[in-house]
Amino acid sequence: MRRTVAIAGASGFIGSYFRRRFVAEGWVVRTVGRDTSADAQWHDDGAITKALDGAELLVNLAGRSVNCRYNERHRREILDSRVLTTRALGRAVAACAEPPRTWINSSTGTIYRHADDEPQSEASGELGSGFSVDVARAWEHELAAASVPDTRKVPLRIAIVLGAGGVMSPLRNLARLGLGGYMGHGTQKFSWIHVEDLFRTVLFVHEHTELTGPVNAATPYPVDNRELMSLVRQSMGVPFGIPTPAWLLEAGAILIRTQTELVLKSRWVEPRKLLDAGFAFEHPTLAGALNQIAEGRAERSLTQSPPQPNAHPHNRPFSRTLAHITRR
Numbered sequence: 001m002r003r004t005v006a007i008a009g010a011s012g013f014i015g016s017y018f019r020r021r022f023v024a025e026g027w028v029v030r031t032v033g034r035d036t037s038a039d040a041q042w043h044d045d046g047a048i049t050k051a052l053d054g055a056e057l058l059v060n061l062a063g064r065s066v067n068c069r070y071n072e073r074h075r076r077e078i079l080d081s082r083v084l085t086t087r088a089l090g091r092a093v094a095a096c097a098e099p100p101r102t103w104i105n106s107s108t109g110t111i112y113r114h115a116d117d118e119p120q121s122e123a124s125g126e127l128g129s130g131f132s133v134d135v136a137r138a139w140e141h142e143l144a145a146a147s148v149p150d151t152r153k154v155p156l157r158i159a160i161v162l163g164a165g166g167v168m169s170p171l172r173n174l175a176r177l178g179l180g181g182y183m184g185h186g187t188q189k190f191s192w193i194h195v196e197d198l199f200r201t202v203l204f205v206h207e208h209t210e211l212t213g214p215v216n217a218a219t220p221y222p223v224d225n226r227e228l229m230s231l232v233r234q235s236m237g238v239p240f241g242i243p244t245p246a247w248l249l250e251a252g253a254i255l256i257r258t259q260t261e262l263v264l265k266s267r268w269v270e271p272r273k274l275l276d277a278g279f280a281f282e283h284p285t286l287a288g289a290l291n292q293i294a295e296g297r298a299e300r301s302l303t304q305s306p307p308q309p310n311a312h313p314h315n316r317p318f319s320r321t322l323a324h325i326t327r328r
Contacts, residue, residue, distance in 0.1 A: 007022070066078055083139060140155045192222065194283035231287075
């Protein structure tokens with residue numbers, strides 16, 4: 001019998017990738033979201049319950065992008081898109097005759113404090129403060145509050161996700177403005193994970209029932225902002241970038257309608273539970289991950305259109321291969 005997974009928020013970058021990969025692995029995929037093409041929409045508890053009933057795995061990826069200015073309306077949308085969807089899934093799982101064995105709910109590595117001194121593991125990491133952390137706390141609290149005794153609930157604290165389908169627009173836009181040098185002190189850590197390793201993490205957590213509580217999803221080899229921005233400039237063909245003090249970066253962030261937190265906060269997320277459980281990353285280093293993504297894009301383009309001048313895989317813009325999910 002084919003295995004069944006329910007994916008909430010399947011229309012975004014990560015959700016679309018997960019849907020393709022689960023299908024390729026032979027799973028039946030049911031979806032919950034805003035699109036009319038989904039098997040269930042958020043306003044219909046009965047349809048959500050039907051989509052979840054009999055699925056062995058539930059993966060919730062729903063959440064509004066945080067790449068915006070944090071005005072009052074955007075703050076409410078960011079919070080509600082995480083808390084209310086998690087609450088709806090909790091009601092649906094509780095109503096299932098055959099509920100999922102595992103419920104993996106997105107969370108974010110941004111829940112930890114600004115850390116450029118030591119990595120933040122699940123056991124030793126210190127939670128931070130501010131709006132983004134408050135959202136992450138509320139998100140995880142809503143998952144914990146769901147009364148679903150037959151379902152193992154795991155908040156997945158995801159770092160920034162890299163893959164061929166998305167962009168990390170704040171850094172690209174800042175580089176385009178000439179602010180593509182290191183930012184602030186340049187020592188802030190950039191924790192990330194390749195989208196394929198994130199998919200493999202979800203399967204790994206589902207199969208390893210001993211994993212409980214929050215699980216960090218990030219490569220064990222983060223980079224600092226200096227190395228990151230060097231790669232971004234190289235990918236865009238920008239020969240240099242002016243090092244940007246925090247005050248000037250804030251002015252640039254206002255112009256492109258984003259938050260400096262996305263580039264100034266030091267995210268040093270350690271995947272201690274995954275490593276201790278024996279998880280092996282296919283793409284542990286940033287250079288290797290970006291090369292793999294660029295080569296994959298080049299191979300696809302050769303089957304879709306004639307080659308363009310200067311279209312060697314290593315000349316393709318790495319920045320178009322980066323994706324920021326919520327949160328992280």
